[in-house]
Amino acid sequence: MSRDSLWVTEQESYADVVDGYERACRHADATIDALPIDATGYVPWWPQPDVTPPNVMVHVLTETSRHAGHADILREQIDGTDGAGTTTSVRDEAD
Known part of the structure; x- marks a missing residue:
């Protein structure tokens, strides 16, 4: 595997990305x-x-x-909720 194979291209669909993952x-x-520790x-x-x-496992x-x-973080900027489902006031703080 080369490092070049670690990127998603514009031609790959959502289904392609999920399948690859x-x-x-x-x-x-x-x-x-299969491998010993x-x-x-x-x-x-x-x-x-x-x-x-x-x-490798710790790195991943x-x-x-x-x-x-x-x-x-990106999602929180879009909908104002954090990973725990709590609504934040990020938009209010920016005003």
Whole structure:
């Protein structure tokens, strides 16, 4: 896999993106099940490219959390609710 394959193109539909995500999840689950905890791998674009499954899992969890937070901020700007369903006064504070 190259880093270039980590981006969604304009030609991909919502269904394509969800399908790709679900395939990646299935592949990750199978990889976690198949490898011992101390297996080694290599991610050339990471600052420390020699990795083990826990390194990758923590990285993916961190990235997922970060991006979900970004999406929550954007949604809050649109509809005024936070991730817990609480209405915020972001729009009122900006006025």
